[in-house]
Amino acid sequence: MTAVLRLSYLSLRTWLRERITLFWSLFFPVFVLVLLSAIFGGADEERYMRFHIGLVNLDREAEHADFSNMVEQAFAHLAEPKAEGREQLFVLNTPGEEEDPEAFLDRTREALRQGHLAAVVVIPAGFSETVGAALHGTAAFLQAEVKLLYNHGDSGSELAASIVEQVLADLNRQVLVQANLYERDQEVPASSSWVGTADGAVRYVDFLLPGVVLMAFLTNGLFGVPGSILYARDERILRRYWVTPFTVRKYLVAYSMATLAMCALQLALLWALGSGAFGARVPLAAPLPGLYLLLSAVTFLALGFIIASLSKTANAGMSIANILNMPMLFLSGIFFPVTGLPVALQVIVYANPVTYLVDGLRVSLDVGAGKLPPWSTVVVPLLWIAVAVAVAARKLQWDVDQ
Amino acid sequence: MKQFAALTRSELTVFVRDRATFLVTFLFPLVFILIFGFIMGGEDVERVAVGIHIAEGADGEVLREVLSQRTGLEHQTFAAYHDLEKALQDREVDLGIGWDGDELSFLFDPAMVQRQGALSQLAAGVASDVNLRRQGLEEVLVAEREHVGRAAAANWFNMTVPAIIAFSILSAGVFAVSGHIAAMKERKILDRLIVTPMRPLLFLLAVMTVRLIVVYISTLITLFTAMGVFNVTFEVDWFRYTLLVAASTVGMMGFGALITLVVRRPSSAGNVANVLVIVMMFLSGIFFPVEIMPPFLQALSRVLPLTYMAAGLRHATGVIDMTGLRFFAITAALAALALVLIPALARYVVRPERR
Numbered sequence: 001m002t003a004v005l006r007l008s009y010l011s012l013r014t015w016l017r018e019r020i021t022l023f024w025s026l027f028f029p030v031f032v033l034v035l036l037s038a039i040f041g042g043a044d045e046e047r048y049m050r051f052h053i054g055l056v057n058l059d060r061e062a063e064h065a066d067f068s069n070m071v072e073q074a075f076a077h078l079a080e081p082k083a084e085g086r087e088q089l090f091v092l093n094t095p096g097e098e099e100d101p102e103a104f105l106d107r108t109r110e111a112l113r114q115g116h117l118a119a120v121v122v123i124p125a126g127f128s129e130t131v132g133a134a135l136h137g138t139a140a141f142l143q144a145e146v147k148l149l150y151n152h153g154d155s156g157s158e159l160a161a162s163i164v165e166q167v168l169a170d171l172n173r174q175v176l177v178q179a180n181l182y183e184r185d186q187e188v189p190a191s192s193s194w195v196g197t198a199d200g201a202v203r204y205v206d207f208l209l210p211g212v213v214l215m216a217f218l219t220n221g222l223f224g225v226p227g228s229i230l231y232a233r234d235e236r237i238l239r240r241y242w243v244t245p246f247t248v249r250k251y252l253v254a255y256s257m258a259t260l261a262m263c264a265l266q267l268a269l270l271w272a273l274g275s276g277a278f279g280a281r282v283p284l285a286a287p288l289p290g291l292y293l294l295l296s297a298v299t300f301l302a303l304g305f306i307i308a309s310l311s312k313t314a315n316a317g318m319s320i321a322n323i324l325n326m327p328m329l330f331l332s333g334i335f336f337p338v339t340g341l342p343v344a345l346q347v348i349v350y351a352n353p354v355t356y357l358v359d360g361l362r363v364s365l366d367v368g369a370g371k372l373p374p375w376s377t378v379v380v381p382l383l384w385i386a387v388a389v390a391v392a393a394r395k396l397q398w399d400v401d402q
Numbered sequence: 403m404k405q406f407a408a409l410t411r412s413e414l415t416v417f418v419r420d421r422a423t424f425l426v427t428f429l430f431p432l433v434f435i436l437i438f439g440f441i442m443g444g445e446d447v448e449r450v451a452v453g454i455h456i457a458e459g460a461d462g463e464v465l466r467e468v469l470s471q472r473t474g475l476e477h478q479t480f481a482a483y484h485d486l487e488k489a490l491q492d493r494e495v496d497l498g499i500g501w502d503g504d505e506l507s508f509l510f511d512p513a514m515v516q517r518q519g520a521l522s523q524l525a526a527g528v529a530s531d532v533n534l535r536r537q538g539l540e541e542v543l544v545a546e547r548e549h550v551g552r553a554a555a556a557n558w559f560n561m562t563v564p565a566i567i568a569f570s571i572l573s574a575g576v577f578a579v580s581g582h583i584a585a586m587k588e589r590k591i592l593d594r595l596i597v598t599p600m601r602p603l604l605f606l607l608a609v610m611t612v613r614l615i616v617v618y619i620s621t622l623i624t625l626f627t628a629m630g631v632f633n634v635t636f637e638v639d640w641f642r643y644t645l646l647v648a649a650s651t652v653g654m655m656g657f658g659a660l661i662t663l664v665v666r667r668p669s670s671a672g673n674v675a676n677v678l679v680i681v682m683m684f685l686s687g688i689f690f691p692v693e694i695m696p697p698f699l700q701a702l703s704r705v706l707p708l709t710y711m712a713a714g715l716r717h718a719t720g721v722i723d724m725t726g727l728r729f730f731a732i733t734a735a736l737a738a739l740a741l742v743l744i745p746a747l748a749r750y751v752v753r754p755e756r757r
Contacts, residue, residue, distance in 0.1 A: 156691030
């Protein structure tokens with residue numbers, strides 16, 4: 001047992017001394033967590049959104065331009081820097097005092113076409129008059145149109161257009177309230193909830209953190225086994241063990257313990273960063289999530305052994321791991337949900353053990369609804385472990401001359 | 403010329419034999435197109451499936467009317483709230499709405515992070531419309547949308563395919579230097595080559611020639627696969643396309659040279675290149691709008707070469723408009739990056755490695 005513990009400790013120390021291992025096992029998952037949290041941390045709210053939009057009021061010169069000015073002011077208000085650390089929603093481009101609005105409109109339209117602006121709001125001439133007529137019932141079913149220029153297919157422009165529509169919807173209510181037509185106290189309350197969670201909204205970092213932890217474990221398993229055992233075999237380092245009383249079984253136990261220790265280190269680092277820097281609240285150390293994490297680490301280690309068993313050299317093993325890594329990550333729902341796939345890709349999704357483990361882990365952490373039957377999130381990974389043990393027992397070569 | 407031809411031949415042989423690089427160059431863009439195409443491209447940002455549940459005894463007519471009048475929105479009614487939850491979990495619907503006669507409740511899927519902003523806006527819009535209708539009012543102000551971009555920019559996929567091609571050029575160019583040449587340096591292969599009459603610049607030209615050929619072929623395969631599998635149409639300006647792909651490839655080799663020159667240890671250069679490539683992938687607006695990111699990341703996005711490469715390729719494939727001046731400025735800037743940094747890399751090739 002002492003020898004096993006000693007080898008396990010030495011393996012871990014060796015990995016921690018290797019820059020490449022430090023990079024992929026520790027730095028890279030941390031980097032992904034920081035990057036995705038920074039990008040999407042505010043995506044579910046308007047905290048970070050900022051759109052460059054154009055606003056042209058062609059009704060400004062009208063005799064009673066109250067309503068067009070109101071629209072203009074509403075957008076100007078949203079373009080002011082907000083209090084409490086919130087950013088402004090719009091950066092407004094409006095014509096200068098002396099500038100011809102029509103010429104400005106042509107210029108902003110071109111800027112939108114070229115992607116320099118996300119949307120352009122055009123208040124047409126006669127707008128205020130139309131609003132007035134609609135409010136006072138002088139014309140039936142009259143609506144005042146605001147032209148919204150946008151770039152279909154550009155997701156930034158689409159989002160900007162949706163937000164502009166929302167601003168106009170708020171203005172609608174404001175205008176109707178002023179005209180004593182709309183009663184705010186008659187509004188129906190609206191609430192939001194998240195499917196599959198017990199207590200309210202799920203923050204993105206809580207959704208992301210378990211996925212990044214599994215990604216880190218997957219990297220250990222897929223690349224670790226071919227990168228360590230096969231290299232040691234190809235360089236004839238393993239052969240030296242086999243002339244000592246140290247057996248393959250003991251070597252495997254030591255190697256597995258070192259891998260689990262590395263996983264624990266990754267978990268501690270990512271959890272500390274996620275909760276300390278980004279406010280993650282997922283209870284990763286609770287019994288059920290802990291068991292899923294352990295099952296994940298063992299499953300990925302087993303996958304690494306399958307790769308090692310089917311590869312003639314360490315380089316071939318690393319190539320197979322490289323090929324499998326991306327589809328396993330992206331066709332599992334680890335970062336984004338996978339929907340609408342053709343049958344061929346669905347087969348990969350359902351054969352992929354990461355799909356089951358990430359589903360089970362997130363349900364156990366209460367950060368999402370399980371898409372799969374709960375039993376499958378345990379049984380399928382266990383089946384993969386069984387297959388790996390069977391394949392490795394038959395195929396894995398422990399010496400170059402075997 | 404004979405020397406150049408021999409070096410190019412040998413580089414081509416090395417490239418074809420190097421399975422990992424071969425796969426990265428040809429397979430990864432296709433994997434990206436297929437995976438992201440099916441995961442995200444199939445979801446037209448304007449088409450939303452909404453599931454509704456009307457509680458027993460509540461009148462859901464107003465809600466149904468509001469949903470029917472919204473363009474690009476399909477709705478279906480679920481008899482039980484549990485069924486609505488399940489449909490959302492199974493991603494049969496994108497948004498759930500419950501109405502009990504007194505309160506609207508919107509149900510979201512926490513995993514749909516890439517559409518969260520748009521779905522929240524939709525929910526707010528529906529609530530607003532329901533309130534108006536319940537008080538017997540019509541909207542006074544309405545937004546009339548008008549698409550002003552190119553006709554080819556019909557969906558998310560049109561914007562993304564050229565961007566993925568730009569990303570594959572970035573990877574191939576950067577790793578040709580930070581991976582391939584740095585590895586040759588580390589394995590002391592360059593040390594052996596420099597004692598021959600081979601001129602370092604000629605060697606680099608051979609590497610560039612091979613990369614230009616394979617990257618161009620790879621971009622064509624990606625483009626035609628996207629057109630064939632996803633039925634996307636592009637109006638390609640082949641002159642501009644070819645020019646930009648060539649300038650981007652050598653420009654990114656120049657960028658790789660910069661990394662290799664700054665990060666002295668060859669193996670670390672590969673790691674730094676990996677980090678920079680991934681940073682660019684996420685921050686250049688390829689998959690997600692830059693506008694949802696914090697301001698400092700938006701500012702960073704504007705200085706990344708991939709942002710401009712993607713814009714240039716979108717223009718060359720007829721997806722977005724761009725002035726000729728801007729297009730050629732981007733192309734020239736990328737080519738200049740290569741012209742400045744590749745000669746510096748030639749000195750790196752012959753520089754003895756620190757021990």
